[in-house]
Amino acid sequence: MKLVIVVQRYGADINGGAELHARYVAERLATHADVRVLTTCARDYVTWRNEWPPGEEIVHGIPVERFAVTRERDTIDFRDRSERLFRDRHSVKDELDWLDSQGPTSPTLMKRLARVADECDFVILFSIRYGPAFHGARLAAHKAVLVPTAERESSLGLSIFPPVFRGVRAIMYNSFEERAMITALSSNADTPGVVVGIGSQIPDAVDPERARRTFDLPNPYLIYVGRIDVNKGCADLFRHFIEYAERTTRALDLVLIGTPVLPIPDHPRIRHLGFVADQDKFDAIAGAEALVMPSPYESLSMVALEAWALGRPVLASARCDVLVGQCLRSNAGLYYEDAREFAAALDRILSDPALAATLGRNGRAFFTRHYSWPVIERKYLDMFDELRRTPASSDMEPLPGWLARRARTSPPAADVVNALPQGPVVERQHAEHR
Amino acid sequence: MAEQNPQHGRRQHFHRGRRGQDRRGNERRGPSPAQSPEQGGREHRDHVDVEQIMREIRSRISQRHGIELTTQQIQELAARRLEAILDPRTVKPSLLEQIRRSTTTPVDAPAAAEPAYSFEDTTLYDSHRGSLRFIRRLLNPLLKLFFNPNPLISALNAQTKLNQAAAQREAERDRRQAEWNALHYEILHRLVLEVSRTSLEAQQLSMRVDALSAKVDFAERRARSIEGSLHQARPSPRHESAPPPASVAQLPREPSTTESSSTPAAQESSTGEGGRRRRRRRRGRRPQGFTPEGAAIGAGAAVVESRTTEGGEPPYVDDADDDEGPDAGDEGEAFDASLSPVEPASASQAEVGPEPEPPVQPAQALAPAEAPLETQAESAPNEPADRPLPTEPFGD
Numbered sequence: 135m136k137l138v139i140v141v142q143r144y145g146a147d148i149n150g151g152a153e154l155h156a157r158y159v160a161e162r163l164a165t166h167a168d169v170r171v172l173t174t175c176a177r178d179y180v181t182w183r184n185e186w187p188p189g190e191e192i193v194h195g196i197p198v199e200r201f202a203v204t205r206e207r208d209t210i211d212f213r214d215r216s217e218r219l220f221r222d223r224h225s226v227k228d229e230l231d232w233l234d235s236q237g238p239t240s241p242t243l244m245k246r247l248a249r250v251a252d253e254c255d256f257v258i259l260f261s262i263r264y265g266p267a268f269h270g271a272r273l274a275a276h277k278a279v280l281v282p283t284a285e286r287e288s289s290l291g292l293s294i295f296p297p298v299f300r301g302v303r304a305i306m307y308n309s310f311e312e313r314a315m316i317t318a319l320s321s322n323a324d325t326p327g328v329v330v331g332i333g334s335q336i337p338d339a340v341d342p343e344r345a346r347r348t349f350d351l352p353n354p355y356l357i358y359v360g361r362i363d364v365n366k367g368c369a370d371l372f373r374h375f376i377e378y379a380e381r382t383t384r385a386l387d388l389v390l391i392g393t394p395v396l397p398i399p400d401h402p403r404i405r406h407l408g409f410v411a412d413q414d415k416f417d418a419i420a421g422a423e424a425l426v427m428p429s430p431y432e433s434l435s436m437v438a439l440e441a442w443a444l445g446r447p448v449l450a451s452a453r454c455d456v457l458v459g460q461c462l463r464s465n466a467g468l469y470y471e472d473a474r475e476f477a478a479a480l481d482r483i484l485s486d487p488a489l490a491a492t493l494g495r496n497g498r499a500f501f502t503r504h505y506s507w508p509v510i511e512r513k514y515l516d517m518f519d520e521l522r523r524t525p526a527s528s529d530m531e532p533l534p535g536w537l538a539r540r541a542r543t544s545p546p547a548a549d550v551v552n553a554l555p556q557g558p559v560v561e562r563q564h565a566e567h568r
Numbered sequence: 569m570a571e572q573n574p575q576h577g578r579r580q581h582f583h584r585g586r587r588g589q590d591r592r593g594n595e596r597r598g599p600s601p602a603q604s605p606e607q608g609g610r611e612h613r614d615h616v617d618v619e620q621i622m623r624e625i626r627s628r629i630s631q632r633h634g635i636e637l638t639t640q641q642i643q644e645l646a647a648r649r650l651e652a653i654l655d656p657r658t659v660k661p662s663l664l665e666q667i668r669r670s671t672t673t674p675v676d677a678p679a680a681a682e683p684a685y686s687f688e689d690t691t692l693y694d695s696h697r698g699s700l701r702f703i704r705r706l707l708n709p710l711l712k713l714f715f716n717p718n719p720l721i722s723a724l725n726a727q728t729k730l731n732q733a734a735a736q737r738e739a740e741r742d743r744r745q746a747e748w749n750a751l752h753y754e755i756l757h758r759l760v761l762e763v764s765r766t767s768l769e770a771q772q773l774s775m776r777v778d779a780l781s782a783k784v785d786f787a788e789r790r791a792r793s794i795e796g797s798l799h800q801a802r803p804s805p806r807h808e809s810a811p812p813p814a815s816v817a818q819l820p821r822e823p824s825t826t827e828s829s830s831t832p833a834a835q836e837s838s839t840g841e842g843g844r845r846r847r848r849r850r851r852g853r854r855p856q857g858f859t860p861e862g863a864a865i866g867a868g869a870a871v872v873e874s875r876t877t878e879g880g881e882p883p884y885v886d887d888a889d890d891d892e893g894p895d896a897g898d899e900g901e902a903f904d905a906s907l908s909p910v911e912p913a914s915a916s917q918a919e920v921g922p923e924p925e926p927p928v929q930p931a932q933a934l935a936p937a938e939a940p941l942e943t944q945a946e947s948a949p950n951e952p953a954d955r956p957l958p959t960e961p962f963g964d
Binding site for chain 1: 615616617618619621622625626628629
């Protein structure tokens, strides 16, 4: 079986969610199929500057073909277009221009995909919001298996996306919430789809004591791993934690791992370790009382899964449907909406070691049951088998013609997303697992 | 607070209606059967239900705080109150908005006042054409033969400087005014915020008082019913004294016939002022006998009671009144009512009840029947002061 993976960036040192997801999937499926990756020369997801040379290279045993991006992102133009599309009525052409403005745009990548699509069995495309996945899905619709990695953000409400969700061969969702959202958005119930998610490469042995010694962590601590950013809910986390620290007598620290985009408060109980090696990260997570995940927008939190894999409970933001859904389905984490709930849930975990241990055990079982690599590989392979057996049901709907493309008929994207149903999905998952 | 809700404007849950209290947001915070920590602890040894834990957490938070508003919501509330205070009919909304903006943006230092014009000694002869400027300068001595332009030049020059100074002063005044405005707005805003917080707190306290008084009422009713059950357990003193044991055995049936008329409302209406007076007295005395502390005091109360009985008022009157209500304690009063053929001459007589039998000596009447009660009252001081209530406490 020949598989082509299309993703906007690819590299051993790329740690972005979808890109890491793509790399893991490529490396895992390489044991079952002949996998080739088509990507751009960009390393930075903001500028899309060509930093790798075009051509073919091998990354962790996977052949990777890189293609140049034609132009870097003009951030001001992109911001203005985004605001207009999210707020006002607009045309399909506006949306396509927005997609180009966002980048990365690589016509050579598309030409190459058009050629190899006929030679391979399936094309797996990552992240619908980027040009390579969107145009690639339209180009190779009859073989396209989409991994949308869609979050509840305004861009999802653009009218160019639903036809793609309906027209690809299959969709590999990251979560039940994502599937429910996309189904509600595009009425694509006929499109085969399965909730897969992503595994993680958990080391065989972790040593919390090593992390305590290395980073001088004498007190119990709550840990956050990821980009320290307002968009990730870190500002709220700081506020909640400082408020909690002022009220409690517990000696609890907040340990942060990741690159700061947001200024970190100068507080004696907040420790920033910076960017650390994977082993250190896992050691630190294993030694934490709980992992906190304040992000309101996650299509799947790999860090939360890693914490569960290590048997640690998770304290998640209740504003993120996916995280709440995972906490409920796994019975392995608590969630909070505001500072009081944050404090109460944290107190509950800290004051009841038996509860924390049970949550951790549940998390480990949840991870093993749904997110271990054999399970994920099996879901991909089963989907490929199913697609091979059944012919494509329908073609991709074409884009509107010249005139219709310019008609300002598309509603504000933010309104579309706001109108989508929300909330964690619990019963559906249970039924499916039964 | 809809604006504060991150889910504002979004549709309901996928499984709306399916999960009942498990819905998101405020709906999920509705009252739910609280689980005791022991139950929770026992439960999570084997199984953890995150949803249940979150319900408990939210329930506890709402119980602890009554009205639950986030800081942001309180600020929103304060902002609305502030707008109400600054009546839009008298204050321009744009002005309010301007002041609000000025509190968030730093007040810029005034730009150096640009002179409206400058006037130097060459200004009179200035021109953008060089040739004309040259001719004017050439003819300047000739011009000065006709009049002296120097005073004019110096006056206008001084005026320029005055204008600049005035503009600077004006700019400085504006800056200070902006700062003051911002400060005043900030102070006002904070005051309103504090007032909002305080009023919310007062509201919470008032709700708490309501809740506590409801508990007290409940406790009183509970105590009354316990008291009634005690009365049920022993025969009435008056029945003991006069009728034979066989008729005493029939007595419990009598209250059932008069029970409907012996409800508190009925008694209030039938006994009128006397009933109210009895209720007041009861309220003063009841806790003494039914709380550990009251039991201790109850001994003293028993003495007072016995003094009262010596004064001619049979002791069962108070006991019967205490049992006012549909419980078994109505027995005494119902008995009185059913046996009163004539209008009572006075409230005290009504309380005593004009019994057809000859008035018995209080001590005699008490002797056989009141013994358990007296024993209870007298033995109370000997009991430990922290003796638990007969039933589970009604408190938190």
